[in-house]
Amino acid sequence: MDASSDSDSDSNSDADSASDAAARAGVAEQAARVGAAVAQGSFRRDIPVETKSEKTDVVTQADRDAQARVIDCIHSSYGANAIVGEEEDELKSVPDEGPTWVIDPIDGTNNFVRGLQVWCTAIAAVRDGEPVAAAVAAPELGDVYVGDDEHVTLNGDPVSVSDRSDPEACTVVPTMWWGRDRRDEYAAACRAIVERFGDLRRLGSAQVQLAMLAGGAVDGLVTNVHANPWDTVAGVHLIRLAGGTVTDIHGDRWRHDSQGLVASNGEIHDAVLDAAQEIEAVAEA
Structure with a gap:
């Protein structure tokens, strides 16, 4: 194979990788929005709260319901992919090989049960142990962050870290x-x-x-x-x-x-x- 063929192969591989990351970012965003909407339906409602390992480590039925909907959303597009999740019997560590989704149906459950608005649904698409796409939906703040393999957006607009150095x-x-x-x-x-x-x-x-x-x-x-x-x-x-x-x-x-x-x-x-x-x-x- 000549050098130009190698270059073409590398370009195709990069394009395939970018296309896959973009597709997974779209599913991550959809799943994060769906999970956040399910959770939001129970926000500031009188829902039972259970304690896990510590008095401040809490879980609600909203966590479980949101996680179930998130998994359904992911599996509708990527049915064979593994799931790492906080609730129920999902995997608790990230495999070093293959495609995986890492999900938190309600990150900030302590805030959620107190009626504080800082909580979110977070989704990451991972391949061979490294994230390739992610979405974080914080519905009570009106914010959705999405990243593929190139850019991050907040509510559709590109964002970046601060440039403060002092x-x-x-x-x-x-x-x-x-x-x-x-x-x-x-x-x-x-x-x-x-x-x-x-x-x-x-x-x-x-x-x-x-x-x-x-x-x-x-x-x-x-x-x-x-x-x-x-x-x-x-x-x-x-x-x-x-x-x-x-x-x-x-x-x-x-x-x-x-x-x-x-x-x-x-x-x-x-x-x-x-x-x-x-x-x-x-x-x-």
Whole structure:
């Protein structure tokens, strides 16, 4: 085969990959909108709340109903693909081979049951362990973020991470949840942020916060906790597409099985990593 044939083959492969990512992004958006609509039907209604592993780890029938509808939506287009999901008997880790969907029917259930509007349905399409498309729908905020393999949009308009480079002008999020036996790390996270950056936000939905970083509303996000894939993979994909940086607490490229999550607009990443190291030092003490 001559060089031109090799080039043609590579171009075709790239085109096929882009086409597949675009198709999966469309299904991710549809599934996120469907799941969010199901959940929204129970929002601020008198629904029973169950507790899982901790008093703040809650689940409702709305979570289960939304997840079922999301799975139906995905399987109508990709019936043979595996599902990683928070509720019921779905897979709990991301396979390293093959196509997979990672879903969270209601990310921010604590907010949801309290009537707070910061919650979402998050969907990521993954191939061989790496996300290729994602969507985050936050219906009470009126926001839908979508990413294929090239761009991120918010309500149809292209977005990117912020360009702020002065830490004192930046806002950083301590994300995920430190259990009752790890509150010294939670306190260290807040201290590390307020001593380095202009301000702190904690909104109670990891995927909403990750999406907001992709859209430039916040500038960094940090945790030393090993996060579940349904809480992270979709938002991480959006941040990377939007020009941001996502690593583990050691500065290595983040994966779905990494320890900790350090995300930023790229401009302040070293400072956010320093905050992560301060949190982890408390964990190791």
